[in-house]
Every structure is written in structure tokens, then in C-alpha cells.
Amino acid sequence: MAITGHSSRDACPGALQVHPAADGPLARVRLPGGDLTGAQLGVLAASGGGVLELTSRANIQVRGVHDPAAFAAAVAAAGLLPAPSHERVRNIVASPLNGSAAFRGLVRALDEAICATPELAGLSGRFLFAVDDGSGDVAGLGADVVLMSRGDRFAVVAGKTDLRLRLPPARAVHQAVEVAQTFLRVSDGAWRIPEGTFPGVPAALPKPRTSGYVGDFGDTTGALVPLGRLTARQAAVLAEAERLRITPWRTVLVPKGTRLPEGLVTDPRDPWLHVTACTGRPGCAKSLTDVQHDAKPIGVPVHWSGCARRCGRPRGEVVDLIATPSGYQRSEP
Numbered sequence: 001m002a003i004t005g006h007s008s009r010d011a012c013p014g015a016l017q018v019h020p021a022a023d024g025p026l027a028r029v030r031l032p033g034g035d036l037t038g039a040q041l042g043v044l045a046a047s048g049g050g051v052l053e054l055t056s057r058a059n060i061q062v063r064g065v066h067d068p069a070a071f072a073a074a075v076a077a078a079g080l081l082p083a084p085s086h087e088r089v090r091n092i093v094a095s096p097l098n099g100s101a102a103f104r105g106l107v108r109a110l111d112e113a114i115c116a117t118p119e120l121a122g123l124s125g126r127f128l129f130a131v132d133d134g135s136g137d138v139a140g141l142g143a144d145v146v147l148m149s150r151g152d153r154f155a156v157v158a159g160k161t162d163l164r165l166r167l168p169p170a171r172a173v174h175q176a177v178e179v180a181q182t183f184l185r186v187s188d189g190a191w192r193i194p195e196g197t198f199p200g201v202p203a204a205l206p207k208p209r210t211s212g213y214v215g216d217f218g219d220t221t222g223a224l225v226p227l228g229r230l231t232a233r234q235a236a237v238l239a240e241a242e243r244l245r246i247t248p249w250r251t252v253l254v255p256k257g258t259r260l261p262e263g264l265v266t267d268p269r270d271p272w273l274h275v276t277a278c279t280g281r282p283g284c285a286k287s288l289t290d291v292q293h294d295a296k297p298i299g300v301p302v303h304w305s306g307c308a309r310r311c312g313r314p315r316g317e318v319v320d321l322i323a324t325p326s327g328y329q330r331s332e333p
């Protein structure tokens, strides 16, 4: 199980380890399962330079953090920094529509178990856990460890390998932590679990979906945040909600009847559901152009990028439009 890895620690931003972006320090706040309160969203909006970005892991990036120390203090006071040593490794996506106490409790239990395991602070900020309620919505998002509901038990998948375990919830959480610990011991600095690291059989994972949860779902409304960019004004309106849930598809779930800010999309047929873009200029110095300005629907799922790194690209069948000195180059999925 020898793995050839990276020699350096990854530079993934966090709430404490900010990234020096072209438009100022950039912070990323992990939201296991995408959950936060309106008050917490308000703190994030008030602590940055005006723009919040929803990420493909249902986290929030805050751009233009002019005073990182004050930002960290505000985030901690808002309850969004429960384990500073583990703040970058609390990457957990979870089936967003499932609000049952048992399911959300399982997500919280996994988060707490990760944070209570000192050595897991050494995971890369890119390492991802997924908890899928059996609907298959997050199991295909390329997580390193997937807990997939099978009735009252959970299958455990590690690096696309089904470990052939079917465990009750508490034991599944324990197993997920154990997989991460074992990986760290053999990883040789690798950031993600490569296929074939663990013994088992190939996992039957669903295809990744490229958009999700816009419109009404029972007592919940899902709204798309176009290109994942939420202005301070929009965030201030959303902060009136008691609770929100960010999804990996740059949508936000709120209780039905919640006031939504102008600019969010609730029509599931809207073509903007199928458009994503990297930050581009002026936020990213590597970008050849203002990608967010250029991005528009093209009739099929598309990701617009300012360079070949394709940051923020959703998994799955998505056309890439990549900026070059002579215009955007199209690459089929």
C-alpha cells in the first residue's frame, strides 16, 4: 500500500490559513454538511470585503479579508471554528435535502470524531468525506471516504473501493475515521486516497450530478446563487433566515416562505443552473480575463475558467471553456 505523494503541505485556504489572492486575503470556512445559521452567514458577510463564494464542497469562501486576525476571532465567536487545529480538514458533504435528526446527527458525529482525532489534523485540506442518505446525490462527488446508506446500515467506500462493510451509523463513523488514519500512515504525503489503496471491490457509485435542488421541495426552497457569488447585500437578506444549508451545487436551502434576495434563482428550468466559473480577474492573478463577466449559459453544462487549472469545476459531464490568449478554448467532457 505504498503511495507516492506530495512533498509539501497543501496550500488550501482555511479560516486561519488565508490565501493571498489578488484582491486581498481569501479565507475558506468549512461547513460540514453545508449547515449554518443566518446569524453565522451575517458574520461572514460582515467580516470580508463584500463577496462570499459558495464552493463545490458546500463551504463558503470570503474574499478580501483585510484583517485576518479579526476575521478568525469573529468566525470563532460565531461558533464556526470549533477545532482550530482541524479547521481545514472538516470537509464533509452530505445529502442536503435530508433534514432528519438522525441523518444530521450522523454528519455532526462524523465531524466531531474527525476533530477529536489529533492525527487527522494532518490530513490535506483537499481530503473529502461524503455522507449519502441513499439518494445518491453526494456519493458520486469524488470523496475520499463515502458513507452510503443501505437501509439502516452504511456501506463504507474508500478511494472508490467498497470495503464490503455494512455498519450501523456509529460504527460507520468510527470506520470512516479509521480509514483516514490508515491512509495518513501510508500516504507518503499524498493529499487524496488513490484508487486501489484499500482492499475490497470496485464501488458502484452514482454519476455525479452537475446541478441540484432549485425550486420547492416540501417545506424547503432551494435557490441557485448564480456562479456561487453572493454579494454582501444578498447575504444580509439571507441572514434573516434562522437556518440555511449550502449545497455542493451553489444552491442554498431555506425554509419555504423565507425572503430571498434579488438575483437568486428558484426556477429549476433556468439556464444558469448549468453554468459555473472560476474566480478569474480581478480576484485571481493567474487569470487571463474577467471570467465571471464572460460566463453565460451555452445550452449544456459548462465551466468557464481563466486558465487551465479549472478551479471550482464541478465533477461530471461538463464542457470546459478555458481562457487562452486568443479567446476561450472549448474542451468536451
Ligand code: SF4
Binding pocket: 278, 279, 280, 281, 284, 285, 286, 287, 288, 305, 306, 307, 308, 309, 310, 311
Ligand atoms: S482556474 Fe486559473 S484563473 Fe481561474 S481561479 Fe483557478 S488559477 Fe485562477
